[in-house]
Amino acid sequence: MTIMTNDEEIVGTRPAHRRVKLGVRKVSKTFRIRSEDGKTQTHLNVLRDISFDVEENEIVSLIGESGCGKTTLLRIVQGLMRHDAGAIEVDGHAVSGPGRDRGFVFQQASLLPWRTAQSNVEFGLEIQGVDPKIRAERAKQLLRLVGLDQAATRYPHELSGGMQQRIGLARAMAIDPSILLMDEPFSALDAQTREVLQRELLRIQADAKTTILFVTHDLDEAIYLSNRIVVLGARPGRVKEIIDVPFAGERPDLPVLRGSPEFQEIRQHIWQLIGNQSMPAHT
Amino acid sequence: MKQSTMTQTTEATLATAPDTEVEELVLNKPTRRYWAVRMISIFTVLLAWEVLGRQVDPLFIAWPTQIGAAAIDMIHSGELVGAFLESMKTLTLGFVLASIVGIALGLVIGRYRYVDASTDWLVNALYATPLVAITPLVILWFGLGFQAKLFIVFILAVFPVLINTASGVRNVAPHLVDVGVAFAANERTIFLKIILPAAVPFMMTGIRLGVGRAIIGMVVAEFFTAINGLGALIIKYGNQFETAAMFVPILSLMLMGVVYTAIAMRFERWVAPWRFTDSD
Numbered sequence: 001m002t003i004m005t006n007d008e009e010i011v012g013t014r015p016a017h018r019r020v021k022l023g024v025r026k027v028s029k030t031f032r033i034r035s036e037d038g039k040t041q042t043h044l045n046v047l048r049d050i051s052f053d054v055e056e057n058e059i060v061s062l063i064g065e066s067g068c069g070k071t072t073l074l075r076i077v078q079g080l081m082r083h084d085a086g087a088i089e090v091d092g093h094a095v096s097g098p099g100r101d102r103g104f105v106f107q108q109a110s111l112l113p114w115r116t117a118q119s120n121v122e123f124g125l126e127i128q129g130v131d132p133k134i135r136a137e138r139a140k141q142l143l144r145l146v147g148l149d150q151a152a153t154r155y156p157h158e159l160s161g162g163m164q165q166r167i168g169l170a171r172a173m174a175i176d177p178s179i180l181l182m183d184e185p186f187s188a189l190d191a192q193t194r195e196v197l198q199r200e201l202l203r204i205q206a207d208a209k210t211t212i213l214f215v216t217h218d219l220d221e222a223i224y225l226s227n228r229i230v231v232l233g234a235r236p237g238r239v240k241e242i243i244d245v246p247f248a249g250e251r252p253d254l255p256v257l258r259g260s261p262e263f264q265e266i267r268q269h270i271w272q273l274i275g276n277q278s279m280p281a282h283t
Numbered sequence: 284m285k286q287s288t289m290t291q292t293t294e295a296t297l298a299t300a301p302d303t304e305v306e307e308l309v310l311n312k313p314t315r316r317y318w319a320v321r322m323i324s325i326f327t328v329l330l331a332w333e334v335l336g337r338q339v340d341p342l343f344i345a346w347p348t349q350i351g352a353a354a355i356d357m358i359h360s361g362e363l364v365g366a367f368l369e370s371m372k373t374l375t376l377g378f379v380l381a382s383i384v385g386i387a388l389g390l391v392i393g394r395y396r397y398v399d400a401s402t403d404w405l406v407n408a409l410y411a412t413p414l415v416a417i418t419p420l421v422i423l424w425f426g427l428g429f430q431a432k433l434f435i436v437f438i439l440a441v442f443p444v445l446i447n448t449a450s451g452v453r454n455v456a457p458h459l460v461d462v463g464v465a466f467a468a469n470e471r472t473i474f475l476k477i478i479l480p481a482a483v484p485f486m487m488t489g490i491r492l493g494v495g496r497a498i499i500g501m502v503v504a505e506f507f508t509a510i511n512g513l514g515a516l517i518i519k520y521g522n523q524f525e526t527a528a529m530f531v532p533i534l535s536l537m538l539m540g541v542v543y544t545a546i547a548m549r550f551e552r553w554v555a556p557w558r559f560t561d562s563d
């Protein structure tokens with residue numbers, strides 16, 4: 001099922017022996033839900049035998065049609081949800097709950113409304129009992145990194161959606177996680193803001209050497225950001241294919257990239273895999 | 284460089300003037316105009332009351348200037364100030380106690396399912412009962428003094444605070460709790476740093492509802508005991524058929540309600556500033 005041909009060597013995007021940072025090993029998840037008549041319980045097979053690796057310092061996207069279990073998988077990796085079978089491994093060790101090694105960026109930012117931007121960024125460090133002076137210092141540094149040092153004292157409702165997303169990113173990065181899990185972090189944003197943040201994410205990732213697992217259902221975003229793309233099929237969610245993206249390394253801006261034939265080829269390929277009917281014209 | 288035209292338009296749209304300035308321009312004038320309209324309305328109503336009131340038998344209604352004169356007399360005799368302070372004391376103490384106890388119990392009930400299951404029937408039954416009905420009983424327990432009034436104010440105000448606090452704790456948005464879990468916070472920390480602050484707006488709603496009930500409780504208690512306080516003054520002048528003098532404590536109660544609600548709202552701003560920073 002998994003097509004991983006010798007492309008790898010031809011394209012050469014992946015150095016041969018990078019360390020596996022995050023391992024998803026035969027993870028399955030079944031929800032118990034009410035059946036259609038509403039009287040009995042049935043089982044909903046959401047994930048079945050999902051396996052893939054994310055290597056150190058790599059960005060991997062999860063893509064697949066709505067409801068195929070992307071969020072479920074990401075929550076399992078973070079430890080927000082239990083899985084029924086399989087294992088999640090970080091640096092080769094199985095993990096069974098949330099930990100400092102993983103930072104989570106929520107789809108709807110999910111900032112705490114009673115905390116200022118800076119205090120939101122400090123949240124994770126506060127939980128870890130870091131000294132207030134040190135965590136304020138660290139928060140300021142991250143606010144600068146996401147370009148929001150001017151907004152430190154503002155409350156979430158005084159920030160735009162894009163700013164909130166950036167604070168959410170800064171909050172996850174503040175605990176200096178070696179893995180960043182992001183659930184459609186840019187999906188609620190307008191195209192321009194999204195492109196700005198995508199570029200920013202690439203820059204930050206290059207700086208901080210973070211490993212990223214990124215959920216999206218925007219094909220362009222997946223191809224633009226990732227070293228590899230894990231395409232999930234639905235009902236039950238399973239890995240359809242893992243695709244290497246040959247642009248990793250130095251990337252032109254997305255609009256430029258979009259024009260390239262390689263980009264179009266990958267895009268077309270993924271589109272057919274997901275099996276969507278209405279492909280928007282992006283040429 | 285190909286993109287330059289597009290980038291320019293983007294920046295142009297993004298660079299519109301900060302919306303605060305625009306808003307101020309729009310808001311300033313109407314606000315002042317609304318106040319003018321409000322003042323005119325108040326003046327008109329008072330004038331109509333004065334004119335129409337004089338047409339009616341003074342036993343049934345008093346008019347503003349007459350009430351004003353009665354108020355001045357009662358202030359001079361010290362009667363009004365004494366009653367006002369007495370009522371204020373009962374109300375404040377009873378209400379503060381009700382808020383503290385209501386929030387504390389509400390937090391416990393909201394957090395622990397078993398406590399909730401074992402108490403919810405009682406809480407709901409007591410909340411639904413018009414508790415002023417037990418006033419005669421309370422007077423039997425505590426006598427006609429301060430304690431009886433305090434108890435009634437307390438028992439009336441405590442339930443809205445308790446019920447709202449508990450439901451605030453229960454209804455914290457799961458995605459906020461997820462934030463705590465994602466950062467590996469333990470259960471206690473999640474309660475203190477997420478559930479508690481998230482429930483604050485609910486507590487404040489309870490407190491504001493409690494204010495109204497506390498005042499009702501106070502007046503009813505003073506009617507029954509009829510010894511001191513504004514409620515006792517109403518009974519006294521009502522029995523003497525001095526309608527104008529009777530209106531003075533009634534209007535004082537109105538003032539007290541307004542002031543109390545304003546204080547509750549100030550307090551809300553103080554403990555939950557994030558909910559108010561956009562309007563003034």
Ligand SMILES: Nc1ncnc2c1ncn2[C@@H]1O[C@H](COP(=O)(O)OP(=O)(O)OP(=O)(O)O)[C@@H](O)[C@H]1O
Pocket residue numbers: 031032033044046064065066067068069070071072073217
């Ligand atoms: N807590 C839950 N209880 C029962 N069913 C659930 C639960 N969470 C998710 N599901 C179901 O599992 C399936 C996968 O949900 P999930 O949120 O992971 O999808 P997704 O791939 O993230 O979709 P989208 O792209 O729309 O966000 C859906 O059919 C959903 O209804």
Ligand SMILES: [Mg+2]
Pocket residue numbers: 070071072
């Ligand atoms: Mg999802």
